[in-house]
Amino acid sequence: MKKDGRATYSAKSFDHLRGLTGISDAQITEHLDLYAGYVKQVNSLVQELSEMRADRKEAGKDFSLAEGTRRLAFEYDGMVLHELYFSNLKAGGEARPTDRQALGRALAETFGSVEQWLENFQTIAGMRGIGWVILFEDPVTERLTNHWVSLHQDGIPARCTPLLVMDVWEHAFMRDYKATERTKYVEAFFKNVDWSVVDQRLREASTVKPAA
Secondary structure, X not given: OEEOOEEOOOOOOXXXXXXXXXXXXXXXXXHHHHHHHHHHHHHHHHHHHHHHHHHHOOOOOXXXXXXXXXXXXXXXXXXXXXXXXXXXXXXXXXXXXXXXXXXXXXXXXXXXOHHHHHHHHXXXXXXXXXXXXXXXXXXXXXXXXXXXXXXXXXXXXXXXXXXXXXXXXXXXXXXXXXXXXXXXXXXXXXXXXOHHXXXXXXXXXXXXXXXX
């Protein structure tokens, strides 16, 4: 979509998320509303920053411009991570990737087995605090690594490709579960993973290599 000649972002539709196991439609609706807020904030900040640069010519001591830029990183990464999160879920998901998938083979190669990877991922997801747990592929070594990301823009390894994205902010589960029941949400999450999407992300990443 374009506004005043500039491209803007639109909230994506995730109608396929109805009927998940252990994650209610009401929870998803509330979560999608929050995601739409990120999209709105990104468009607003892009507009505001453009106007600031035009009006003030990016003065070196313009702290409002600096703060707006910081906020844009938070809102933009929040928008994208939510899109990745919703996209790697579906009703009737499988419990784990299969050895027939490139993802399953890559996880076994890096972690010893899919089960050992899953244990590591779930252990990270159970840590105190709010944030994201993300499985990344390093395009240089092709190794897979699990990462904890607190704020959306803090802790993401540069150049690596996100494959499986799990939201563990409390807004992702507290309509369905108590704050102390995150483990139940993590279990529900893994009943709804669309491994074909995660596998496709890995295969696409493998075709794009960084420049030397």
